[in-house]
Every structure is written in structure tokens, then in C-alpha cells.
Amino acid sequence: MHALSYRGVAKSFGQVKAVKPLELDIPGGGIFGLLGPNGAGKSTLIRMTMGIYLPDAGDITVLGMPRTQVASAMLGYLPEERGLYAKMKVGELLRFFGCLRGLHAAEASRRAAEGLRRVGLEKWEQNKVDELSKGMQQKVQLLVALQHRPKIAILDEPFSGLDPVNAELFMELLEEILQEGTTVVLSTHQMEQVEKLCHSIALINQGEVVLQGDVAKIRRDYGARAVKVEFSDGASLTTETFADIAEQSLIHPNEARFFLRPAAHAGKVLKRLLDMGVKVSRFEEAQASMHDIFVKVVTGGNAHAN
Amino acid sequence: MRTDWGNVYAVIRREFLERVRKKSFLITTLITPVIFGALMVLPGVLAVVQTGRPTEVLVVDKTGWAGPAVLAAAPAPRHAAATLDGKAERSAMGALTLKPAPAGADLEAIKRDIGDGKVDGALLLERGDQDQLKATYLAQNISNPQLxxxxxxxxNAAQVGHRLETLGLDPTIAEKLKARVNLEPVKVEKGGRTRKGSIMDFIVPIALALVIYMMIIMYGVAIMNGVLEEKSTKVVEVILSAVRPFELMLGKIVGIASVGLLQYSIWFGVGTALYLMNPLNFQSHMDGPPVKPLQLALLVAYFLLGFVFYSSLYAAIGACCTTQQETQQWQTPVTFGLVIPFVLMMPTLMSPNAGWVVFLSLFPVTSPITMLLRTGAVEVPLWQLGASLGLLALGTLAVAWAAAKVYRVGILMTGKRPSIPEVLRWVRQA
Structure with missing residues (x-):
């Protein structure tokens, strides 16, 4: 059964179509990457999933149930814009959100204490939120999203602003809830994380799903056709230079990446570079990174980074 | 989607506890009655307590008869000795001693003594036109109304006595002529029952209306600021992922209203205790308890309905704005609904059954305050009370319904403040 299914889901704000009728299935278990440039409609899709917005059309089902019948206890949410009640005591705050997520008072207290212990904040239970450092507040915010053990957790940029130690801690917490069978939907712009964590993704652009599927397969499909070059004296290079060979060229001052056309051969790229007098120091056929794929798909062809 | 009352309860609980536990709540709850009590009691107490020695006034008599008469005249106190007014009256009388000026004393010398502070004051008695007594008071301090x-x-007692004497009237008849008339107000209620009127008949309705006004303003604005805070700290996004906007708004209003009711109950309790303990003999000023049960019931009913009415509006304003400054412009027209009945308070109390007053006491925006003012002044027909409360209940439902829609859309908006037409469209669409 799918963790989340979207059937013809659409949402407009006035004239702006934030999400066009959209079909998407998010499989249960593991981490699913929800990718897309700023303003692509990700947040709107997430907010509809969390019941903050009602879709104009279409159906959202959560673990096979219509969205409107889903208990809030099943969902956890870490929004991109972090926010907590600054003047509330940390323990009280966690209990409050626990109760909103369907926990009974006693259980909410127990979970709050346990969660704070897990992230090393047990001494701060009686402190007000605004007495905590930013990193500590991030931990509390993550506890708010996960303490009630949701079946589905939607985390928007969970690692932004974290130091490496806390990033590791967050990673461990993610591992723990994954062990318990929670499905994590991760929205992020950090493509290395997507490569590291996600089994499958959907890429959203201009309110539509433009790419979806298994990460390894997507990288294979794109990767076989990518070339990475390092060079000097490449000032004369332009995207047009390679238009006949590459579907897309990403040209930087000392480095370039080319996504080859179906019939093109990697050797052609090298030959042309040498013909133009460019001093090539490194040349490799590379598996496309999610970063490249993201840029390629979103810009729809040619991107020039000069 | 059904309303999840568990969520509503969680929000009520948070709003209530967070506010009641604050030090500022404790302080205002304790300090306000002290300040109010002091404002009401202190002037009376100060009037009773003698401050310093009595003022000594020399009587300089140029008429030949008036000096002894003024010295002899000691008007009977108008109030019973046990009452607060009586005590104040006796205290005022005791604060003045009159002494005849030494025979042949020079007025200029006395003036110099007054200027040097050796003498407090002098009362100069001269013959005026048509046998009228002309009196002049000379002193450094001439701003003591009591004196x-x-x-x-x-x-006046001396002058009247002197005139009657020159007319050759029998002193007993003269005494009768001097007697004053006291006008006593008597309030007639339904069925012809009468009771003694008092200053309380005037004060109580104003006080009740003021209570409603203060509660709505204080706690309505607290709701608006609470909404604004949730919006500006972004916490609202997490909350709305678990709670429907309506549940959040309802919980907020009920939670904060409970704080207000608790605070006013404490004050009411303190007031009742003071009344029953009867320090300074308050009860003698009143004919029965100052607030009747019906008034109290109306106070609670109008507070609850009026509070929901106005705080829904305040919540919607909070949801539409992003900064405190922005809320100011929107608050003003809302506050007008509460201020207008106060501006019209005196004409309302003077003609409580005039057509426009009846209208204002039925119209939901102004009814909480105008009706409370009216009930203090006259017996309002039951049908009008019922109609007023019914209309207010309907108005409150309509406003809360529309406000919930505006709140729902506005709470997630950032950036530009919406225009009025936009807000109206949210009401129609959402």
C-alpha cells in the first residue's frame, strides 16, 4: 500500500496555479525525496498533505484512507519555516503538541521527557524556548514532529543550519523512526543528501511532477550519458559549441559537464575540446549526480553557469 | 471534518495556563483592586483624618453685630455621626477655629501677620448695601473648599438670625423658618414598589458597562496579539497541521475569556467581601447590595456574547496583519463600536427610553454597553432584553462564522496586507 497517493490534486491561488492536476504515489517505508526549485509547488503540496490547505480538486489518500479521515496522530511535520512558542517551557510545549497529535496527557509527558533525554536536552525541560540556542530549538522542533511516532513524517529541510554533530544526531533519529516503519518524506535542496538517503524521489517543477522513480535507476539512466571535464584556457567555450553533441552543457570557468544526445559519443566532446585548443587536465564519463539531473530537468535543456 | 474537541480543549488549556501563570497576571489581579479601592476610599479617609492643626481664623467685625453672631452660629450637622459623610462633616467643622480679633486691631497689621504666616486667615465682616452682610476671607491659602x-x-446662619431678630419674630418661629428642605430621590419600580435612591443607582450601570468595555478591549486585544504572535513566529504552521483553524480560534477565544472571567471573579469576590465586612460603613450609603442578581446575570451574558463578537473580529484582524502597526488601523473602527455607547452615556442615562437609545441597546455592535446602561436607569421591558440578547447571539454567530473564514485564509498569508475587498472575498469563497 502507498503511504501517500495523489490523484488529480490541484490548487490555485487566484490566477496562480501552484499545483496543477498531479498524480503521485509515495511508497511506504524508507525515505522519499520531494525535490523541486523554490516556488515549484512543493510547499503547497506538503500543506495540502498536512490538511493546512484543502485541494481545489483531486483526492489525497494516506495509507489508503481519505485525507479528511486521517487522525493527526498518524502524521508528523517539520515545516521549512521553524516556529515554536518562545515563552513556553520546553516540556510544556512538547506536551501541548503531543496532545494535539492525539497523545493522552500522561503519555505526552512521558514522551516529552524521553525525547528530551534522547537529544540531550533533559536539563532544559523547565526552561523557556527562547532561552535555548538555535540548534537546541531545532532539536525541539524535530521532537515536535516525531515524538508521537507518526506513520508518515514530512520533514522540510531538516538539516539546514545544523552543525555536523547535530546533523549526525538527526540522522540517527531518522534511522530510528525508519526502523519502526515510519515513512519519511524529505524535502530538500541538498542533493548529496538525496543521493545518500532517499530510495526514490519526485521532482516537481511549476506545479507538475516532471520526474519520479527510483534514485539509483534515475542516476543510471542519466549517468551513462554524462561527461565531466576539467580544463584550463576554456574561455571560448559556449553552450552552442556542443549543441550538436550534448543535450545540455554546464560550463564553468575550469570545469564542464555535458549530457550527451542519444547517438553522440563521449570521444566527440574530447576531440572538439582539443580542436579548440583547450588544455584538458581530466576527462571522465560520470554517473550524473542528482544535482546535475535536477538542474537539467528544471532548466529543461541548456544551462550556462558562466 | 468534525470539530475535534480534544484539540479545542488542548488549545484552551494552553492559552489559559500560559496567561494565568504569568507574573503580570498575578500583579494586575492584585494591584488593580488596591488602586481602585484607594481611589474610592482615600478621599473619604483623608477627609475624616485631621491633617495638621485646625486653621485659626481671626474675625474682624466692623458691623457691631455680625462678629458675635458668626462666632455663636454652629449649624447642626446634616448627616448622622456614624456615617462616613457625618464623620467628614464633623472633621471639617473641627478643622476651623474662629477667634475674635483683639479689640482695635489694625487690618493692615493682620494682613502683614497673614503674609508672614503668624496668622492663618482673617474673616472681615462689613456692612454692605441694604443691610446686607459683606464678608471677606483673607488668607495665604484660599483653595480649601471644606473651609x-x-x-x-x-x-448665612448668622445673617438669617440677625434679620429675623430685627424683624422682631419669635425665636421659635425663626428656628422653624431656618429649617432647610432636603430633597430625597425615591426610585419607583414595577408594580409601584419604591425604594430609596442613592448615588449607586447612577454609579452601578456605568461601572458595569465599564467592566464590559475594559474586559473586551483588554482581552480582545490579547487575542489579536496572540494570533499575531503565532503568525510572526511561524508556529502557526505546525499547529494548523494538527488543528483546524476554527478549533484554534475557538480555543483561543474561550481560553482567554476564561482568564478574563477568572480575573473579574477574583475582583468581584474581593468587592463582595469588602461590602460584607463593611469597613467605613459603606452599607449605610446603599439600600441593599449595589448589584442586583439580574444585573449580574445580564453582565455575564453580555460579556460572553459581546466578548465572542468582538474577539472574533480581533482574531480576524490579527490574522490579516503581520505587524502591530498594521493592526492599529484596523482596530480603530472595531473599537468605535465600544466607544460610541460611552460617548453617548449621559444622554442614554437621561432618556433611557428614547428611540435611538432603544435601537442602540438592540443593535449587536453597541448593545452590550448601551443595554447595561439602560438596565441601571429604568426597568427595561423583558421583550427588549430578549430581543437584544437574541440579536447579539445571532450577530455573534454571523461574525464568528465570517471571522473564522478570514482567519483561515489570513493566518497563512505573509507579506502584503490584504485589502478590504479581498477580505470580503475570502468570506464569500472559503
Whole structure:
């Protein structure tokens, strides 16, 4: 059964179509990457999933149930814009959100204490939120999203602003809830994380799903056709230079990446570079990174980074 | 989607506890009655307590008869000795001693003594036109109304006594002629029952209306700021992922209203205790308890409905704005609904059954305050009370319904403040 299914889901704000009728299935278990440039409609899709917005059309089902019948206890949410009640005591705050997520008072207290212990904040239970450092507040915010053990957790940029130690801690917490069978939907712009964590993704652009599927397969499909070059004296290079060979060229001052056309051969790229007098120091056929794929798909062809 | 009452309860609980536990709540709850009590009681107490020695006034008599008469005249106190007014009256009388000026004393010398502070004051008695007594008071301090009142009554008593004597009237008849008339207000209620009127008949309705006004303003604005805070700290996004906007708004209003009710109950309790303990003999000023049960019931009913009415509007304003400054412009027209009945308070109390007053006491925006003012002034027909409360209940439902829609859309908006037409469209669409 799918963790989340979207059937013809659409949402407009006035004239702006934030999400066009959209079909998407998010499989249960593991981490699913929800990718897309700023303003692509990700947040709107997430907010509809969390019941903050009602879709104009279409159906959202959560673990096979219509969205409107889903208990809030099943969902956890870490929004991109972090926010907590600054003047509330940390323990009280966690209990409050626990109760909103369907926990009974006693259980909410127990979970709050346990969660704070897990992230090393047990001494701060009686402190007000605004007495905590930013990193500590991030931990509390993550506890708010996960303490009630949701079946589905939607985390928007969970690692932004974290130091490496806390990033590791967050990673461990993610591992723990994954062990318990929670499905994590991760929205992020950090493509290395997507490569590291996600089994499958959907890429959203201009309110539509433009790419979806298994990460390894997507990288294979794109990767076989990518070339990475390092060079000097490449000032004369332009995207047009390679238009006949590459579907897309990403040209930087000392480095370039080319996504080859179906019939093109990697050797052609090298030959042309040498013909133009460019001093090539490194040349490799590379598996496309999610970063490249993201840029390629979103810009729809040619991107020039000069 | 059904309303999840568990969520509503969680929000009510948070709003209530967070506010009641604050030090500022404790402080305002304790300090306000102290300040109010002091404002009401202190002037009376200060009037009773003698401050310093009595003022000594020399009587300089140029008429030959008035000096002894003024010295002899001691008007009977108008109030019973046990009452607060009686005590104040006796205290005022005791605060003045009159002494005849030494025979042949020079007025200029006395003036110099007054200027040097050796003598407090002098009362100069001269013959005026048509046998009228002309009196002049000379002193450094001429801004003591109590002293003037005492001197005034003595002078008049002396003059009347002197006239009656020159007319050759029998002193017993003269005594009768001097008797004053006291006008006593008597309030007639339904069925012809009467009771003694008092200053409380005037004060109580104003006080009740003021209570409603203060509660709505204080706690309505607290709701608006609470909404604004949730919006500006972004916490609202997490909350709305678990709670429907309506549940959040309802919980907020009920939670904060409970804080207000708790605070006013404490004050009411303190007031009742003071009344029953009867320090300074308050009860003698009143004919029965100052607030009737019906008034109290109306106060609670109008507070609850009026509070929901206005705080829904305040919540919607909070949801539409992103900064405190922005809320100011929107608050003003809302506050008008509460201020107008106060501006019209005196005409309302003077003609409580005029057509426009009846209208204002039925119209939901102004009814909480105008109706409370009216009930203090006259017996409002039951049908009008019912209609007023019914209309207010309907108005409150309509406003809360529309406000919930505006709140729902506005709470997630950032950036530009919406225009009025936009807000109206949210009401129609959402």
C-alpha cells in the first residue's frame, strides 16, 4: 500500500496555479525525496498533505484512507519555516503538541521527557524556548514532529543550519523512526543528501511532477550519458559549441559537464575540446549526480553557469 | 471534518495556563483592586483624618453685630455621626477655629501677620448695601473648599438670625423658618414598589458597562496579539497541521475569556467581601447590595456574547496583519463600536427610553454597553432584553462564522496586507 497517493490534486491561488492536476504515489517505508526549485509547488503540496490547505480538486489518500479521515496522530511535520512558542517551557510545549497529535496527557509527558533525554536536552525541560540556542530549538522542533511516532513524517529541510554533530544526531533519529516503519518524506535542496538517503524521489517543477522513480535507476539512466571535464584556457567555450553533441552543457570557468544526445559519443566532446585548443587536465564519463539531473530537468535543456 | 474537541480543549488549556501563570497576571489581579479601592476610599479617609492643626481664623467685625453672631452660629450637622459623610462633616467643622480679633486691631497689621504666616486667615465682616452682610476671607491659602463651606454656612446662619431678630419674630418661629428642605430621590419600580435612591443607582450601570468595555478591549486585544504572535513566529504552521483553524480560534477565544472571567471573579469576590465586612460603613450609603442578581446575570451574558463578537473580529484582524502597526488601523473602527455607547452615556442615562437609545441597546455592535446602561436607569421591558440578547447571539454567530473564514485564509498569508475587498472575498469563497 502507498503511504501517500495523489490523484488529480490541484490548487490555485487566484490566477496562480501552484499545483496543477498531479498524480503521485509515495511508497511506504524508507525515505522519499520531494525535490523541486523554490516556488515549484512543493510547499503547497506538503500543506495540502498536512490538511493546512484543502485541494481545489483531486483526492489525497494516506495509507489508503481519505485525507479528511486521517487522525493527526498518524502524521508528523517539520515545516521549512521553524516556529515554536518562545515563552513556553520546553516540556510544556512538547506536551501541548503531543496532545494535539492525539497523545493522552500522561503519555505526552512521558514522551516529552524521553525525547528530551534522547537529544540531550533533559536539563532544559523547565526552561523557556527562547532561552535555548538555535540548534537546541531545532532539536525541539524535530521532537515536535516525531515524538508521537507518526506513520508518515514530512520533514522540510531538516538539516539546514545544523552543525555536523547535530546533523549526525538527526540522522540517527531518522534511522530510528525508519526502523519502526515510519515513512519519511524529505524535502530538500541538498542533493548529496538525496543521493545518500532517499530510495526514490519526485521532482516537481511549476506545479507538475516532471520526474519520479527510483534514485539509483534515475542516476543510471542519466549517468551513462554524462561527461565531466576539467580544463584550463576554456574561455571560448559556449553552450552552442556542443549543441550538436550534448543535450545540455554546464560550463564553468575550469570545469564542464555535458549530457550527451542519444547517438553522440563521449570521444566527440574530447576531440572538439582539443580542436579548440583547450588544455584538458581530466576527462571522465560520470554517473550524473542528482544535482546535475535536477538542474537539467528544471532548466529543461541548456544551462550556462558562466 | 468534525470539530475535534480534544484539540479545542488542548488549545484552551494552553492559552489559559500560559496567561494565568504569568507574573503580570498575578500583579494586575492584585494591584488593580488596591488602586481602585484607594481611589474610592482615600478621599473619604483623608477627609475624616485631621491633617495638621485646625486653621485659626481671626474675625474682624466692623458691623457691631455680625462678629458675635458668626462666632455663636454652629449649624447642626446634616448627616448622622456614624456615617462616613457625618464623620467628614464633623472633621471639617473641627478643622476651623474662629477667634475674635483683639479689640482695635489694625487690618493692615493682620494682613502683614497673614503674609508672614503668624496668622492663618482673617474673616472681615462689613456692612454692605441694604443691610446686607459683606464678608471677606483673607488668607495665604484660599483653595480649601471644606473651609469655605463651613464659613459659608456659619455666615448665612448668622445673617438669617440677625434679620429675623430685627424683624422682631419669635425665636421659635425663626428656628422653624431656618429649617432647610432636603430633597430625597425615591426610585419607583414595577408594580409601584419604591425604594430609596442613592448615588449607586447612577454609579452601578456605568461601572458595569465599564467592566464590559475594559474586559473586551483588554482581552480582545490579547487575542489579536496572540494570533499575531503565532503568525510572526511561524508556529502557526505546525499547529494548523494538527488543528483546524476554527478549533484554534475557538480555543483561543474561550481560553482567554476564561482568564478574563477568572480575573473579574477574583475582583468581584474581593468587592463582595469588602461590602460584607463593611469597613467605613459603606452599607449605610446603599439600600441593599449595589448589584442586583439580574444585573449580574445580564453582565455575564453580555460579556460572553459581546466578548465572542468582538474577539472574533480581533482574531480576524490579527490574522490579516503581520505587524502591530498594521493592526492599529484596523482596530480603530472595531473599537468605535465600544466607544460610541460611552460617548453617548449621559444622554442614554437621561432618556433611557428614547428611540435611538432603544435601537442602540438592540443593535449587536453597541448593545452590550448601551443595554447595561439602560438596565441601571429604568426597568427595561423583558421583550427588549430578549430581543437584544437574541440579536447579539445571532450577530455573534454571523461574525464568528465570517471571522473564522478570514482567519483561515489570513493566518497563512505573509507579506502584503490584504485589502478590504479581498477580505470580503475570502468570506464569500472559503
Amino acid at each position: 469655605f463651606q463651613t464659613l459659608d454656612s456659619r455666615l
